[in-house]
Amino acid sequence: MNDGTVTLPWLVIRQDDNGNRYRVGRYATRAEAQKIADSLDGSGHKQLYWVERIGPHGAGPADD
Numbered sequence: 001m002n003d004g005t006v007t008l009p010w011l012v013i014r015q016d017d018n019g020n021r022y023r024v025g026r027y028a029t030r031a032e033a034q035k036i037a038d039s040l041d042g043s044g045h046k047q048l049y050w051v052e053r054i055g056p057h058g059a060g061p062a063d064d
Helices: 030-041
Strands: 010-015 021-027 048-053
Touching: 010 030, 021 030, 030 048
Parallel strands: none
Antiparallel strands: 010 021, 010 048
């Protein structure tokens, strides 16, 4: 990353009661994303939150 850009490959995803999915945010590390997902998940709402990593070109989930 010599061009000064920041890579944010970790996503927090929310799924509501109707099955609709939304991207909550993008994060630099899995730990940071998981902390956000855990805090939202513990808020008492019935939505489901999880962490995914996007591929190098935004082409979907990739391995750790």
